[in-house]
Amino acid sequence: MKRAIIYLFSGTGNTAKIASLYKDTFEKNEVDTTVFNITSDMTAVPDPREYDYVGFAYPIHAFNAPKIILDLARALPETDGKKYFVIKSSGEPLRINNISSNKLRAILKKKGYNQFAEYHYVMPYNMIFRHTDEMATRMWDTAKSLAPIEAAEAICETPHMLKRVAFGSLLAWVMRIEHSAMRVNGKCFKVDKNKCVNCGACEKNCPVGNIKIVDGKFAFGGECLMCARCSFACPTDAFDIALLNGWRVNGRYDMSYEGEPQPAKHGWYCKKAYARYFENAGKKIAANAGEICNNER
Ligand SMILES: Cc1cc2nc3c(=O)[nH]c(=O)nc-3n(C[C@H](O)[C@H](O)[C@H](O)COP(=O)(O)O)c2cc1C
Numbered sequence: 001m002k003r004a005i006i007y008l009f010s011g012t013g014n015t016a017k018i019a020s021l022y023k024d025t026f027e028k029n030e031v032d033t034t035v036f037n038i039t040s041d042m043t044a045v046p047d048p049r050e051y052d053y054v055g056f057a058y059p060i061h062a063f064n065a066p067k068i069i070l071d072l073a074r075a076l077p078e079t080d081g082k083k084y085f086v087i088k089s090s091g092e093p094l095r096i097n098n099i100s101s102n103k104l105r106a107i108l109k110k111k112g113y114n115q116f117a118e119y120h121y122v123m124p125y126n127m128i129f130r131h132t133d134e135m136a137t138r139m140w141d142t143a144k145s146l147a148p149i150e151a152a153e154a155i156c157e158t159p160h161m162l163k164r165v166a167f168g169s170l171l172a173w174v175m176r177i178e179h180s181a182m183r184v185n186g187k188c189f190k191v192d193k194n195k196c197v198n199c200g201a202c203e204k205n206c207p208v209g210n211i212k213i214v215d216g217k218f219a220f221g222g223e224c225l226m227c228a229r230c231s232f233a234c235p236t237d238a239f240d241i242a243l244l245n246g247w248r249v250n251g252r253y254d255m256s257y258e259g260e261p262q263p264a265k266h267g268w269y270c271k272k273a274y275a276r277y278f279e280n281a282g283k284k285i286a287a288n289a290g291e292i293c294n295n296e297r
Contacts, residue, residue, distance in 0.1 A: 001030055001031070001032050002030065002031045002032070002052040002053070003031065003032045003033070003034070003050070003051045003052055003053070004026050004031045004032070004033040004034070004051055004052060004053035004054070004055065005033070005034050005036055005046055005048060005051040005053070005054055005055070006019050006022060006023065006033065006034070006035045006036065006055040006056070006057050006087070007036050007038055007045075007048075007054075007055070007056050007057070007069075007072055008035050008036060008037055008038060008057045008058070009037075009038045009057070009058045009059070009066055009068050009069055009072075009207070009227075010037075010057070010058070010059060011059055011066075011126060011207075011225070011227025011228050011229045011232070012059075012126040012227070012228055012229055012232045013252075014059060014089045014121075014123035014124065014126065015057050015058055015059045015087070015088070015089045015123075016035075016057075017123075017140070017143070018057065018087055018089055018121050018123070018143055018147055019035050019055075019057040019087060020035065021143065021144065021147035021148060021151065022055065022057075022087060022147060022151040022154070023035055024148070024151075025147070025148045025151035025152060025155070025292075026053070026151060026154075026155065028292075029152070029155055029292055031052070031053060031155065033053075034046065034051075035057075038068055038069070038072050038207075039068075039207055039208065040068065040071075040207070040208040040209065040223065042071065042072065042075040045072065045075055045076070047077060048076060048077075048079065048082055048084070048113075049077065049079055049082060053083075053085075053154065053155070054082060054083070054084040054085075054113075055084060055085045055086070055087055055154065056069060056072075056073075056084065056085075056086050056087070056104065057086070057087040057088070058086075058087075058088055058089075059088065059089050059090065059126075059227070060088055060089070060090035060097050060100045061178060061225075061226065061227075062175045062176070062178035063096055063097060063099055063100055063171065063172060063175045064099075064100050064103065064172050064175055064176050064178065064179075065088075065100055065101060065103065065104045066225050066227065067179040067225060068207070068208070068225055069104060070103060070104060070107060073104055073107040073108050073111075074107055076108070076111060076113075077111070078111045078112050079111060079112040079113055080112050081112060081113075081114055082112065082113045082114070083113075083114050083115075083116050083157060084108065084113050084114070084115055084116070085115070085116060085117040085118065085119070085154045085160075086101050086104070086115065086117070086118040086119070087118075087119050087121070088100060088101070088118065088119070088120050088121070089120075089121045089122070089123040090120065090121075090122060090123070091122070091123065091124065091125030091126070091127070091128060091131070092122070092125075092270055092273065093120075093122045093270065093273045093274055093276065093277035094270060094273050095163065095165060095273075096165055096171070097120065098120070098162040098163060098164070098165050098168065099165050099168035099169070099171055099172040100172065101115070101118055102168055102169045102172045103169075103172055103173075103176070106169070115161070116157055116158075116159050116160070116161075117150075117153065117154055117157075117158065117159060117160035117161065118160065118161060118162050119147075119150045119154075119160065120162060121139075121142075121143045121146070121147065122139050122142075122274070122277050123136075123139050123140070123143065124136035124139055124140075124253045124255070125249055126228045126232055126249050127228055127244065127247050127248070127249055128247045128249070129247070129249065129265070129266050129269075130249045131253070131264070132257075132262035132263075132264050133253055133254040133255070133257035133259075133262065134257050134259075134261060134262040135262075135264060136253035136254070136255050136257070137254070137255050137256060137257040137258075138278070139255075140255040140256075142277075142278060142281045142282075142285075145281075145285045146281050146284060146285055149284060149285065149288045152292040155292065156292075178226070181243075182224050182225065182226035183222045183223065183224055184222070185224065185226065185241070185242045185243050185244065186210060186220055186221070186222065186223070186224020186226065186242075187220050187221070187222055187224070188220075188242035188243070189211075189218075189220050189224075189230075189239065189240060189241055189242055190239075190240040190242070191218050191238050191239060191240065192238040192239075192240065193238075194238075195236040195237060195238035196236065196238040197235065197236055197238075198213075198216065199235060200213060201230075201233045201234060201235060202230035202231075202233060202234055202239060205229045205230055205233045206229065206230055207225065207227060207229065208223045208224070208225060209221075209223070210222075210223045210224050210225075211230060226241075226244070228241070228248070228249070231248050231250055232249065232250060232251065232252075234250065237250045237251070
């Protein structure tokens with residue numbers, strides 16, 4: 001039986017949901033699939049050379065891959081042309097998001113890996129503003145139909161690279177200031193003691209152990225990835241994420257909304273780009289005959 005590994009980082013669950021759709025399709029096609037949750041402990045990372053298929057899945061942060069994905073790539077062994085694909089999720093369908101795998105690709109290329117595909121899913125924002133549940137449901141419904149098709153393409157190793165953006169690597173490099181800025185920003189988080197119910201959800205959820213609660217007092221280290229999991233998980237909205245607090249999106253979305261149409265407060269934002277994303281995804285879904293290639297590698 002063939003084997004696949006998907007190295008996953010997901011702050012608030014969107015990318016994890018997509019990765020699980022890939023796992024389902026891979027397993028339906030008799031590819032035993034491990035979704036490996038990346039943490040800051042790089043000592044027990046599975047060796048990609050032991051797998052037939054290798055994928056990396058992450059949310060786009062400031063038009064880049066989160067720092068932990070780049071750290072993982074740096075920790076991987078060298079290979080002789082190992083192929084891999086990338087799955088990414090973001091709140092916006094803008095083409096500039098295509099630059100987000102540039103650095104990952106550069107790191108892995110030096111180690112002998114070859115990227116053959118990348119798949120981008122628009123999912124509800126966990127930062128900037130809250131999409132309506134109706135929109136979140138539309139995004140998730142689209143992903144549920146599209147991901148199995150694209151996972152099948154990955155099994156077939158069909159090339160699927162997204163369009164390059166002029167000066168993309170330079171732009172991505174500039175935006176990677178986010179990585180160090182967020183480590184400083186993370187130290188400035190605050191918790192509203194009037195709202196906090198001491199459930200410890202923030203501490204338990206932090207993927208890099210950056211939050212410590214000792215005798216009811218909060219301490220924030222310098223490893224924050226700004227993945228937003230802490231504030232998103234807070235049941236009482238007590239978390240203040242410093243510089244980005246005005247953009248905080250708190251609490252889960254209902255991605256199976258069936259109620260009345262919901263007027264979007266930010267309905268004008270990237271309106272055309274969202275429409276294009278749904279249209280292109282719809283065309284690809286409609287054109288798919290539901291067949292999965294007979295993988296002869
Ligand atoms: C710090 C931060 C930066 C983000 N930057 C972008 C961005 O540049 N472009 C975008 O479309 N979405 C951006 N987002 C939104 C996320 O990419 C999006 O909500 C994603 O689906 C979250 O996935 P996750 O739940 O797996 O973490 C950002 C989110 C965070 C927390």
